[in-house]
Amino acid sequence: MDTDLPRRGRPRSESARRAVLEAVDDMLVEDGYAAMTMRGIAERAGVGRQTIYRWWGTKAEILVEACVVDAAEELQTSPRKDPRKDLIVYLAGLGQFLVRSPAGLAFRALVGEAQHDATVRGLLRDADVLAPSAYAVLARVQGSMPAMPPLELAADQLVGPLLSRVLLGRESLPAKDIAAHIDCLIAAWRR
Amino acid sequence: MDTDLPRRGRPRSESARRAVLEAVDDMLVEDGYAAMTMRGIAERAGVGRQTIYRWWGTKAEILVEACVVDAAEELQTSPRKDPRKDLIVYLAGLGQFLVRSPAGLAFRALVGEAQHDATVRGLLRDADVLAPSAYAVLARVQGSMPAMPPLELAADQLVGPLLSRVLLGRESLPAKDIAAHIDCLIAAWRR
Amino acid sequence: MDTDLPRRGRPRSESARRAVLEAVDDMLVEDGYAAMTMRGIAERAGVGRQTIYRWWGTKAEILVEACVVDAAEELQTSPRKDPRKDLIVYLAGLGQFLVRSPAGLAFRALVGEAQHDATVRGLLRDADVLAPSAYAVLARVQGSMPAMPPLELAADQLVGPLLSRVLLGRESLPAKDIAAHIDCLIAAWRR
Amino acid sequence: MDTDLPRRGRPRSESARRAVLEAVDDMLVEDGYAAMTMRGIAERAGVGRQTIYRWWGTKAEILVEACVVDAAEELQTSPRKDPRKDLIVYLAGLGQFLVRSPAGLAFRALVGEAQHDATVRGLLRDADVLAPSAYAVLARVQGSMPAMPPLELAADQLVGPLLSRVLLGRESLPAKDIAAHIDCLIAAWRR
């Protein structure tokens, strides 16, 4: 165990940690990622700059911590009886997450940074923000879809069209198109 | 027309323009986007800094010019008799473009910047890098796919799964999965 | 010659140079050396920080440039007929310079820094702030002082007692003591 | 008395005190004053940082404690029959102290700090490092020097030329010049 050894020195300030994460969330919504500097985060959080570098070292690491928990929670949907409805509700929720939620904004900022920096790419891959929620809903409907491909590919087919639209700067999928997309998938997977 | 009036003064240096675009391509491949600064581009291209700002003003604008022409060319595929083969070849080519081609790298860097900056988002939307090529191949196979949704959604269904994989930092779709994905789409669209 | 080669690029800003030197002088008087930071100088002078590092690189180098010219001017005395008076006037002027003049403050700050940093020690030695003025007055009275030691030692004997008092934090020599000291020197040097 | 009341709690660690003073001496010799930070002293001494602030509060205060006792001891000379020899030996010893001894280095560092900081100036004045030893030797030779000025001025005349040379970054007085200087003083003071 690591909690057993009674660490010496002043312990880490939990309030400073929370202040940083909240500041990042707020600034992302208010000013956007480009205007969010380490210096600015520190000032906004009322925290020393060194304190940030001590625990995170990178804007991306802060973002990961700021969004993974919220993301998992926001993307989780309750099961429906109708598989079609189940998939539609999930995808609509994902759309809302990506364009409305602060956690979704953080996620998109991370995806953006990942295109510029291999380290962030790894960070994002390890965080595994979307897959668990997609796997969960797919596992629920899998029984009635004998031709569904393995989960990984099925998840890409499910979320890819919506996700790429948003990342390429277009509007999210309108409700009608979400339904049409799901109907396509069901037709293919039931075949 | 605007090219008719024969502007006075020294004309724009075509060699400087090409030097900048090549420098951007090279630096993107060698050092990555994060290490690519306006100052660095100017030095690498052997060009004054002001000259860059005179004609482009933004890294993103240079990237757009550096990739749109190449992208259109690299993504264009010759028609096949077999619609399935046609789609598979296109998607495999898109995968290569995204992870191998300098133009693809530039495109991904642009997508990254678009997450952080609304201006770049607009730029990227206007450049319309992927859609024309996807529409072209879809138009070719449309005849034999009576249930295919409108082109925009169909294009998202076609490229979304591959695109989102790459943008989220995972490997591109392996050949087997490309085939499986196309088979799903055909099954749904032929229905 | 070096002025012949027609330097490229924007020439150095003389106004920025003067602004920095004046800011240093003012801040030294108002806030003291310890409170004078590179950042503060830049802000006070209305100058970019990099501009300072481009031309000076060190607080000490700025101080040297800020005080050498003024020092030489302030320490120069006009000849008197009476050698005793000549020496007294010079020494009294040196006392005023050390405790009143901004240039003298800069000089003392430099001497302080020289105790901590060998580079500054060299800088100070090369600047040769005091010696020329002392040599000048000693050369004038040398004729009537057959036993005067070589100029270097004589200069130390002349200014050392006053200088060390001030540097060790005591008051400057009072007028009575200046006269007594000069009388001692004359007695020894006329012997 | 204050030492009588047997203070409660853990007594001050004498070993920590010595460790700090030794660390300061060593670092001054090895790295120089500029590279000597409170943090560095604490690490080198294997001592908590707070412990230093509790007992000294300032680098200057540590330096004073680190040098006053040693200085007094090193500057004390045994009486000679010949007053000339007495003065020469003292002055030569002072030169060695200033450029060789760790205590002398600490003293010069203090003089340096005193130029930047009025508090240190007061500290240095109160410590009275040089005067007692100079007064002692002057008192011994005073009998044979009827024209010697009051001790304070005489001491300045004795040590000033050497001291100012060293503080201004030049070499210490060579033996020949020490003798010449003393001979001047004797000539003036015997007059």
Next chain:
DNA sequence: ATTTAACCGAGACGGTACGTCTTGTCTTATA
């Protein structure tokens, strides 16, 4: 042929974020 206008490269300018360092204070567990 000369003038004029816009271009070109180089490089200094005022700003500002970077990541590191040190300061003096504080909060732990230990002695």
Next chain:
DNA sequence: TATAAGACAAGACGTACCGTCTCGGTTAAAT
């Protein structure tokens, strides 16, 4: 209650890049 360890807020350090500006020099069309 002193101690060593070490986290804390604050802020200076020197570097790098931003976008602008100001030079001397070049290149063509208009005079």
